[in-house]
Amino acid sequence: MQKPAASGPLVGVALVVGSCLSLPFGAAVASQLFPALGPWGVTSLRIAIAALLLVVIVRPRPGRWTRSQWLTVILFGVSLAGVNGFFYAAIDRIPLGPAVAIEFLGPLVLAAVLTRRLADAAWVGVALLGMVLLGIDGLVGAEALDPLGVVLVLIAAGFWMMYIRLGARVGALIPGNSGLAMGLVVAAVLLLPVGVPTVPVVAADLQLLLLAAVTAVLASVIPYSFELAALRRLPQRVFGVLLSLEPAFATLAGWLILGQDATPLRLLAVVLVIAASVGTTLGARGGRRGDGASGPFTAPIPLPD
Template sequence: MQKSASSRPLVGVALVIGSCLSLPFGAAVAAQLFPVLGPWGVTSLRVAIAALLLLAIVRPKPRGWNRAQWAAAALFGLSLAAMNASFYAAIDRIPLGPAVAIEFLGPLVLAAVLTRRLADAAWVGVAVVGIGLLGVDGLIGAEPLDPIGVMFALIAAGFWVMYIRMSARVGALIPGSGGLAMGLAVAAVLLVPVGIPAAVTVAGDLQLLLLAAITAVLSSVIPYSFELAALRRLPQRVFGVLLSLEPAFATLAGWLVLGQSATPLKMLAIALVVVASVGTTLGARRRRDEGGRTDTGPFTAPIPLPD
């Protein structure tokens, strides 16, 4: 049975939360591979394994695609490769929670640019304060943030914006998950030069290969599939603010898996980003129930390609 229009936002919210839960725990597992494979090697293996899994499951048929569909899938793959490589380089140098908080500046700026309502702008402001507190905690904490790690996180933030835009574009132009599978395949090819040494290393170590596969499933297959489906149900500005939940889950994953600290200031910051996420979601739901215009999806008008 087809879901009613009123249920679509709730399903989209659930999908984003599932993605936010999966991604940081995958990153925490990946961080344990860095001493052996390095961040670039882990990135390449993760993306390659995820691409192989999705290609086998989805079995896309790109032969009939037009030029716009191929361009969208290629740019989507480029954004995936660059975003993941720079983010893994960041968490090799700075803790997971602050790294995700800094990276989140990308979708946060996108949400601010796309919003047209004062209430939405206010929730974005609350999220900004929360992200700022996470940054302050990183600066005044026992371990100052490595500036190179911060730089990589900022680069990842820029490519995260491109990822959101191209994910929406792929979802609009290519039915099902074929665009995601081909995008991951493009990303895997782009990362081959930095992934060959890591592939040689794991070839003779089943335990390392298993950890790499777990990382691929938690950090790529599950979250990207969920986010692609969510962007078919939510406007990009709501999607962008909902992603502010990710620093909270990243802090939790860093604490549980990697033993990274969770200070009171960090907990306050997490509370603020969660409040911002809940506020923007309830606002969109209320406007829909009242019959107002809610921009129910990112595809009501063509999504422009980045310059």
């Protein structure tokens, strides 16, 4: 009984950091496919490849699932399709760093709703200040944010909240990565209508298929596997604030791969969200030692059936 308690929180934090490292770099690679396939086409192809890889690796047995398990996985698949499709449509219009920062409003709102401690609420406020600075930078900086791009990424933020809630439920109901594999299958089916037109283009250029496969691994297989494992170890509010590291890595990926500028205001915002993540993590560890069963590292809040 001691082994999960000793390793769970620290491993959970490491898994979230790994996801935050992988996902933006996958998105940066994906954005290079937009001119040929379009954002929704890239989303469909990436999710389909990720679903195929995980099904082959995991070999899920959904025939044994209950109705509750199936319903949860289907809704989880809807959240995967929505968060990926609308986010990719957004980064086709606005820079990667601000897009991820705005999308983070979803996990941030969820963390604020679920938090019970004043210190946690303060760190949420710090992360929110970082998001505000990024928004100001987008309005007054060299690259003004496209309004439609902002709307699209806000829709993605709503699906991201749904993804966190349902991810915790899938992790609790279905062992291993079977729920994730079938959730990606559901998402791939939902995105199929926008993916079919890309088939002739990809068939004529295998380099596009290779880039899509790299994107699938970096932006789907690795981060979603890590996040599902993290949601088994961390409460949803702590998980949500830790994801504030993602705008930092997205800014770095946009700068390294896409040549997007990182202004001083944007860098200050990144520092604030990193501080919020570190503060929440340290506070949660301290709370776990002192709060017992009611501390922040209790099991994720279950969703109603």
